[in-house]
Amino acid sequence: MVTANIDVEDGLVNVAIGILRHIGLNIDLEEEESESNKTKLVQLWIDFPSKDVGKLARVQSCPHVISKFHYINGSWMWTPVHPRTATINISSPAKCKHKQFPKFLAGVITVHKSHVATIDVIIYDNNKSQHNQ
Secondary structure, eight states, rough: OOOSSSBTTTTBBBHHHHEEEEEEEGGGGOOOOOOSOOOOOEEEEEEETTTTTTTHHHHHHHHHHHHSSHEEEEEEGGGOOOOOOOOOOOOOSEEEEEEOOBOOSSSSHHHHTTTTTTOOOOOOOTTTTTTTO
């Protein structure tokens, strides 16, 4: 599930749900993106159920997909998601940079996160151990 608006025109918006298919590391890239030789997470490849979501991002990443994922069936429909960096002003001279992916695994979604989503099927467990008060 995407937790921020990455690209509204491309459909990469808050609460867009997809399947994590591949984790891209800097060692997967031909050119070194990091200053050090440490292995770093540089992108997540997500398969969204709606093929309109992430269409522009897939077009931009097409050369990379052809060169790296040619052996994986369906990889041309995966959408790359890159980390976002935010600068937080702690005090006047001090600044903090926060870098993270706008995503988290959503095996279960709460009502609060699903209020703007269109969901075809839901499963609700009305377990007897849950007490309604």
